[in-house]
Amino acid sequence: MAKRDKGTLRAALAKHRARSQQRVDEKRKATVGQASKAASTVPSKKRTTMPFARDDSILLVGEGNFSFTLALLSPPHNHPPHQILATSYDTEADVYDKYPDARAIISQIRAKAGLHADRILAFDVDAGALHKCEAVTGSRKDDPRRWSKVWFGFPHVGAGHKDERRNVLANQLLLLRFLVSIAPYLTQGRAPMYVTGKTRRSSDDDDDEEDEEESPASAGDATDDLAEHTVWRPLSPPARQGSVLITIRNVPPYTLWNIPMLGKKLRSVFGPIAASAPPPPKGTFMPSLAQIDRAGTEYVVWRSFEFDPRMWKGYSHRRTVGFVDGLSTSNNEDLLRRPTPPSASKPQGRHVGTGECRTFELALR
Structure with missing residues (x-):
């Protein structure tokens, strides 16, 4: 009887230890699970792509109020003014009429450009x-200026075409004309390291946030910044292959423009689109097929990446038609999917965002 009691006691003790160990294991698993869940809910730091290197010769086309130009010249980017030309389709007077903030912005640009103030801006440029x-282009036909970005x-x-198809065709024709027009003025040489130093993905327009420029634009020391402002310097393009950056909203109808296709199949689609638009x-000006062939206008897509306007301090997106009360916004709310500030008429503001904005980078084949 005593032996049986002793055996029963040992068995009960073993079961107690097993249950205790089980509770410890379950508690550990729960703790690990909660930690993993918490880690998964913490947003990972998003890597952004800086498309410009400090030595890039940069041409900006289709500027509105020139706030992107000012952001490029200002901290933290501080791009050298002698390496920038910003252009607008409008005359200078029209820019001031369409964009109320443009006059002050342009004054700041010219002040920052110093001795380069007379050549950093150009108006009435298609x-x-x-x-x-x-x-x-520069003044020498046999040795044109070259732009790396x-x-x-x-x-x-x-134009405000109500029919979506006509609207898409009109904008596709604009982009095709631009791609033909810029081809002779892109720099030549080897492609940058972010193109040659990685394995190409199966789709040309995949994300590439992890690719970074070899020498990103950054604030130089005080001596360099002063020299760029007070000493006249010539445009000095880098000896590498240039590229075109086209930024659009990544939602319909803009995605219907199909920028990668326009670049890759430019020659075959130019005629039909020009005839239908x-x-x-x-x-x-409308280029002929012979001019397209002479320019060797056939592009590949190097990469695409999200355009975050918050990278460009002071940049304020503007519509082609100008600043429109009730539609235009002051702080890029229409790009960032966030409400506008409350007002007397709209105490809650209004949600105007349209999703991600995306930049496609193309280069001549």
Whole structure:
């Protein structure tokens, strides 16, 4: 009887230990699970792509109020003013009429440009007829100026076509004319390291946030910044292959423009799109197929990445038609999917965002 009691006691003790160990294991698993869940809910730091290197020669086309130009010149970017040319389709007077903040912005640009103030801005420049602008091409036909980065931010003809198909065709024609026009003025040489130093993905327009420029634009020391402001310097393009950057909203109808396809199949689609699109304004330059062939206008897509306007302090997006009360916003709310500040008429503000904005980077094949 005593032996049986002793055995029963040992068995009960073993069961107690097993249950205790089980409770410890379950508690540990629960703790680990909660930690993993918490970690998964913490947003990972998003890597952004800086498309400009400090030595890039940068041409900006289709500028609105020139706030992107000012952001590029200002901290933290501080791009050298002698390496920038910013252009607008409008005359200078029209810019001031369409964008109330443009006059103050342009004054700041010219002040920052110093001795380069007279050549950093150009007006009345058609992005589809860049050969007509000496500020873009230079004065020597046998040795034109070259640009390593050309940015066309939020292109739009601004014609207000109600039919979506006509609207898409009109904007596709604008982009095709631009791609043909800029081809002779892109720098030549080896592609940058973020193109040659990685394995190409299966889709040309995949994300590439992890690719970074070899020498990103950054604030130089005080001596360099002073020299760039007070000492005249010539445009000095880098010896590497240039590219075109086109930024659009990544939602319909803009995605219907199909920028990668326009670059890759430019020659074959130019004729049909030009024939079907609404007629552009009278006097608009239209390249011939022979001119397209001479320019060797066939592009590949190097990468695409999200455009975050918060990277560009002071940048304020503007529509082609100008600042429109009730539609335009002051702090890029229409790009960032956030409400506008409350007002007397709209105490809660209004939600105007339209999703991600995306930059496609193309280069000649």
